[in-house]
Amino acid sequence: MDIDDILASVDRDDVSAPESTALDHQLLTRFWVSERAVSELLPWPGPLMDRMMDRVRRQIEAIEDLAASASDPFSASTTPATHNQSLNLKLSILQTDLARTQYLIRSLLRQRLSKITKHSMHYLLLVSPSNPDSSMASSQQTTQQPEDSIPDPATSTNPSPLSPQEAAFLHAHQTLLAGHYGASFLSAFPPQLRRLDDNAGGTSMVQGPGMKEVVFVRCLVEEVRVVVPPGDGVDEEMHGTTMRMGDVWVVRWEGIRSAWERGDVEVL
Numbered sequence: 001m002d003i004d005d006i007l008a009s010v011d012r013d014d015v016s017a018p019e020s021t022a023l024d025h026q027l028l029t030r031f032w033v034s035e036r037a038v039s040e041l042l043p044w045p046g047p048l049m050d051r052m053m054d055r056v057r058r059q060i061e062a063i064e065d066l067a068a069s070a071s072d073p074f075s076a077s078t079t080p081a082t083h084n085q086s087l088n089l090k091l092s093i094l095q096t097d098l099a100r101t102q103y104l105i106r107s108l109l110r111q112r113l114s115k116i117t118k119h120s121m122h123y124l125l126l127v128s129p130s131n132p133d134s135s136m137a138s139s140q141q142t143t144q145q146p147e148d149s150i151p152d153p154a155t156s157t158n159p160s161p162l163s164p165q166e167a168a169f170l171h172a173h174q175t176l177l178a179g180h181y182g183a184s185f186l187s188a189f190p191p192q193l194r195r196l197d198d199n200a201g202g203t204s205m206v207q208g209p210g211m212k213e214v215v216f217v218r219c220l221v222e223e224v225r226v227v228v229p230p231g232d233g234v235d236e237e238m239h240g241t242t243m244r245m246g247d248v249w250v251v252r253w254e255g256i257r258s259a260w261e262r263g264d265v266e267v268l
Contacts, residue, residue: 024051025101032108034260034267037216038253040209041115041123043261044163052105059098066091115209116166120174121196122208124151127159127167144191146178149198211254216268219243224264226255 027048035042066087116123128151152171153159159167178196186194198205225239226249243249248268259265 021055024048024055028052028101028104028108030266032104032111035108035111037267039115039213040211040253041112041119041161043161044166046163049105049163052101056098056101056105059094059101063091063094063098066094112166113169116162116170117173119208120170120177121206123162124153124170124174125197125206127153127156127162129155144194146182146186146194146196147175149195150174150178211257212252214250215253215256216248216250217243217256217260217265218268219245219247219249219265221245221264224256224259226251227258229254 027045031042031045031048069087150171153162153167154171156167162170174196181196182194196205222245224243226241226243228240240255243265256265260267
């Protein structure tokens with residue numbers, strides 16, 4: 001009995017198709033590694049995750065059907081021992097494969113939750129439509145509360161890099177946190193100092209993830225030019241040294257981010 005045939009019995013997608021099981025699992029693994037390695041939240045791969053969750057659901061149903069068949073004495077063939085051994089082998093393989101996929105998904109979601117709660121205001125401001133007029137008007141109100149400074153991403157048509165579920169969770173989380181801050185100590189502050197996105201004096205209270213952290217990357221194309229963004233003595237964006245196919249480098253994430261988005265490099 002071939003293991004690939006057992007797994008294919010659950011998902012018979014054409015392996016040559018872009019959405020094949022093997023390719024999707026490889027993409028999920030690469031995205032999981034990248035999410036754990038970089039400091040910022042990567043764009044949510046909606047179609048990929050939809051396909052993976054659908055496969056998980058179908059595999060759970062297949063496991064439940066096999067388990068019910070194994071416990072049904074009337075479904076056994078003329079050789080019950082051989083029949084049960086075959087079913088147990090199938091169940092073991094399918095459960096192991098399911099556990100592997102579930103581990104990747106859980107670890108990925110936990111890593112993303114850690115990032116969005118650490119930089120919650122940064123991502124809320126990033127995905128919410130900007131409305132500086134209303135923000136300025138609300139800052140002048142004598143009844144200003146911390147919750148009033150929480151932007152609502154529900155009106156955004158594209159919450160990337162968050163998923164719609166992550167955006168809803170983040171808004172509820174930050175609203176509860178702002179209410180806690182207000183009840184604990186911010187209510188004693190003057191109204192103009194109760195905002196959680198204050199940038200008075202040119203210093204913003206909102207801090208985003210560090211883009212200058214280094215990552216290990218492998219070049220997947222003929223060549224990739226590392227980008228040197230403005231800053232640290234550089235006035236305008238320029239291209240630095242060139243990576244060749246198969247090279248493994250340690251570079252700043254900001255210098256290789258666009259190449260990763262194009263699929264020219266993979267994060268290790």
